[in-house]
Structures are given as structure tokens and as C-alpha cells.
Amino acid sequence: MKDIRNRMNAIEAARKIVEQHFPSCTGAVLAGSVVRGEATNTSDLDIVIFDKKLPASYRTSFNAFGWPVEAFVHNSESYKFFFESDRKRARPSLPNMVANGVIIKNEDAIIDKIKIEANQILTNGPDKWTKEEIDVKRYFLTDVLEDFIGSENRPEELFTLNKLVDLVSEFLLRTDNQWVGDSKGMYRALQKYDATLTEELIESMDTFYQNSEKKSMIDFVDRILEPYGGRYFTGFSVGKDDK
Incomplete structure (x- = not known):
């Protein structure tokens, strides 16, 4: 296992990954432990991708630039289903990633808009138990x-x-x-x-x-x-x- 100190800088690696693996995307966010300053030797890069041309969302894992990578890929509408699903189960995984992530690509300010949605969900909180x-x-x-x-x-x-x-x-x-x-x-x-x-x-x-x-x-x-x-x-x- 490669020592995290010997890996390429996380943000730099994320930029290269987006350029090479998701060149047509309009927006991308790097999230997870590397952003929170809590990365370990087993940490990966969590990257949320937005590509309006995609027919449906998907998730994929691979290795690139010395990092294991998990990519959560969405079109301009599919992420909303996951936002709502996460809200209903009170586990806001995707909203947290988007709200607290580092912007890697932001054409037409798409990430700025989605961050507003994510932050609103987090601020409102989950539904109260009956x-x-x-x-x-x-x-x-x-x-x-x-x-x-x-x-x-x-x-x-x-x-x-x-x-x-x-x-x-x-x-x-x-x-x-x-x-x-x-x-x-x-x-x-x-x-x-x-x-x-x-x-x-x-x-x-x-x-x-x-x-x-x-x-x-x-x-x-x-x-x-x-x-x-x-x-x-x-x-x-x-x-x-x-x-």
C-alpha cells in the first residue's frame, strides 16, 4: 500500500482524473477524508461528477495517479433523486459531499447552484420522527x-x-x-x-x-x-x- 505522503496531491490528482476520465463533464467536486484533512493510507478520492449528457447516474471505482478513486456520476437531474433519498433516510451522504467538497470543475456555475441545494437540505435537517x-x-x-x-x-x-x-x-x-x-x-x-x-x-x-x-x-x-x-x-x- 502506497504511503499517502508519497502520493500526488489530492486536488491535483482529482483535476487530472476529471480531465482524463470525465472530459465532457460540466462540474466536479472532490469530497471525503482528503478534504476534511483526515486522510489515511487507505483513503480514496471521492469525486462527484455532473454531466448533463448522461442518460442515468452510476458509480465506478478505479485507480489513478497513485490513488484509489470512487466516482459518483450524475446528470443534471439524477442527483436530485439521491438528495431526496438521503434526506428521507436521514443519512445525507451526497448532500454532505457536495456541500463540503472542493470544486474541481464548475462550468456555467453548475456546482454553485447544486451546493445551494445541498446546503439547504443540511440546514433544514431530516424529517422529525412521529x-x-x-x-x-x-x-x-x-x-x-x-x-x-x-x-x-x-x-x-x-x-x-x-x-x-x-x-x-x-x-x-x-x-x-x-x-x-x-x-x-x-x-x-x-x-x-x-x-x-x-x-x-x-x-x-x-x-x-x-x-x-x-x-x-x-x-x-x-x-x-x-x-x-x-x-x-x-x-x-x-x-x-x-x-
Whole structure:
């Protein structure tokens, strides 16, 4: 694996990639860890391409100028579907890339216009969960918590804990109308929202990983559930006709 310090400058490489691989595009944005100053030796170049002549969007991966590259290629309309899809699932991947990315190509100020759309989505935030949605999430979070409490099988406990952390992170953020993320993106969303609470969650995870002690994680989840009625099992129903 090539040391990132020996690679071509990310922005320079992105420009060359756009010139050689997407010469007809009208706009391009470099996004991801290299833009945030968080690149590692395994980081790639995330490049969002806009080409009004394309019949449909696509995603492609390749290597160029010493970098692994992921290109997200859109025409002048297809990106709007992904903007909306990301907004609905509260994981604004594409809006974040466009809003926070570095402009590589910008014919007819196309990127300026799309950045305005992306920033508006991020500013507005995701749709607020309804009471019914919160109750459904409470139920499934309770279910996984109970599985974690009852399990005495170490491999199963580890997998269950991973699911529990993902669910409680989502619950914590979405009940306060915040964006969420996937994998390391979830950590970043939590850290931005409440660094102290995030540290508590991480300490609870570490306590179990190192000492097999569940109490701190159980207490943490119960504390997050408590303002919404606590654990939820009895009375939960989906799809039942009460007539």
C-alpha cells in the first residue's frame, strides 16, 4: 500500500482524473477524508461528477495517479433523486459531499447552484420522527437490549452489542431531529451532536469488550429511552386491526 505522503496531491490528482476520465463533464467536486484533512493510507478520492449528457447516474471505482478513486456520476437531474433519498433516510451522504467538497470543475456555475441545494437540505435537517415511529424504534431497541442482557454466549454478545450501539445511536440522534450516519459516519454525527455523551457510549462499549461488564451499557440505553417511556414491549402492535 502506497504511503499517502508519497502520493500526488489530492486536488491535483482529482483535476487530472476529471480531465482524463470525465472530459465532457460540466462540474466536479472532490469530497471525503482528503478534504476534511483526515486522510489515511487507505483513503480514496471521492469525486462527484455532473454531466448533463448522461442518460442515468452510476458509480465506478478505479485507480489513478497513485490513488484509489470512487466516482459518483450524475446528470443534471439524477442527483436530485439521491438528495431526496438521503434526506428521507436521514443519512445525507451526497448532500454532505457536495456541500463540503472542493470544486474541481464548475462550468456555467453548475456546482454553485447544486451546493445551494445541498446546503439547504443540511440546514433544514431530516424529517422529525412521529410518536408512532419513536414507539417502533423503542420496541426494537428494547428487544436488542433484552437479547444483550440475557445472552451468555460471548460471540453472540459481541454481535448483539454492535447492533445495540447502532440502534441507540440512531435513537439518540433522530429523537432530537439530527442527521445520522453509517459506520464511522455515525460516530462523527454523535461527536458533533454531544461529545460528552459520545464518550460515555464509547466507555460503555470498552467496558464490555475488556471486562464483559454489561451494566454501564444497559444503564446508558435505559437513560436514552427513559424520556420516551423507557423500554417498550407490552402493548406494542403493528398491523393489527382493532375493529
